[in-house]
Amino acid sequence: MTVKAVSKTFEDLIIEVHEKGLCGECGGCVSFCSAGDIKAIEMSESGPPKYINKDKCLKCGICYFICPQTHVLNDQLNKKFNYDPPIGNQLKIASCHASSEEIRKRATDGGVVTAILNYLLDNKLIDGAVVCKRKGPFNRVSFLATNKEDLIEASGSHFDFSSQVVGLEKYNTFIAANIELKKVRSSDLLNLAVVGTPCQINSIRKMQELSILPAHIVKYTFGLFCYLNFSFNDEDRKKLEEKFNFSFEDVESMNVREDLILYFKNGNTLKIPFSDLHDIGRPACYACPDFSNIYADISFGGLGSPEKLTTAIIRTKIGEKVYNNALNKGYIKEPIELNRPNNKMELLAKVKEWSNKKLERAEKTLKNK
């Protein structure tokens, strides 16, 4: 598929994205800039990327087209992925969980993402998966997982308040995971899976559309639902602790469904509504319209399913094949009582409700830009 002849450059990104406060600082534009090592642009210490050698810019527009906050390729992608508003194409929706207790114990929800990646690795259908692991509470770093141990390390969202927290001033739940892809650019032999938020999968699909390396080695895209990502400092952390009368040091793990859910070491749970987290939400997220990861092969969230189960939306033929094989080979399970037609209708309704909420929020935000 070809891109319409639209002449865009990094300057357009500055005007249309940076100056409107919409840059999510994902680093995609810098990582895949055609000027490469000549370095036309670079990340700033804080805030959007910037020109460092404007005269080296090839005016190719790659940075513009792959940015998740630009929409020139949307029609093309919507057509290709049979976008059906508001939740996108869905061949099937299910509540499911990993069969392995080891995976379930640690996972965010039912461990289905980890179990399917494990199936792909076991069967040599991929050489690795771009996932991310804990660096500290609310802090993760992306990496290429190549075995089950790596995958288990990457699963779930357990807190570790030991050494890393001390002196940590900025907390961020967003990981610039696509940058990890850059490191495997030269290897044509690899087959990869990537796990990412809707903005990350959006970028990868655009790269594939434009044949930007190494998007061709991404064989499977596993998307997470995402309503909001957070970025906050020590002061914000203390405000949250005071307002909700808890200490992050007592938190064992966290999850996001219809609220931010904190699970404490003593077994208690605290649900903080998104409305109370508005000030620490990343500004770019308020302009983001995609909740359920519409361009992924399979999308995963907790929303609509009971605790410790994952909601999966199978969207593409590739996703369907992988999911069914993982199911048939016993890597994942679908409890019968949760997957009757009525349950599926309820699941769909829930995902639609939150997809509409996010679409409306994005429209409202963009109207004011």
Ligand SMILES: Cc1cc2nc3c(=O)[nH]c(=O)nc-3n(C[C@H](O)[C@H](O)[C@H](O)COP(=O)(O)OP(=O)(O)OC[C@H]3O[C@@H](n4cnc5c(N)ncnc54)[C@H](O)[C@@H]3O)c2cc1C
């Ligand atoms: C930032 C964020 C926001 C989310 N918001 C919602 C929401 O609003 N509603 C909802 O229902 N579900 C949301 N989810 C999805 C949910 O938390 C679970 O990740 C999902 O249900 C899969 O659960 P699982 O047990 O099957 O995954 P697991 O088996 O635990 O695997 C999760 C995988 O995701 C990877 N991962 C973790 N964090 C990130 C990240 N920030 N970026 C990229 N990859 C990551 C891990 O490395 C791991 O491979 C969100 C997830 C994230 C990371």
Ligand code: SF4
């Ligand atoms: S060379 Fe291309 S990708 Fe790099 S900044 Fe210029 S327009 Fe963007």
Ligand code: SF4
């Ligand atoms: S959102 Fe990402 S790709 Fe877009 S301008 Fe910001 S850093 Fe670059």
Ligand code: SF4
């Ligand atoms: S809300 Fe949108 S922009 Fe923010 S992290 Fe999630 S997918 Fe990315």
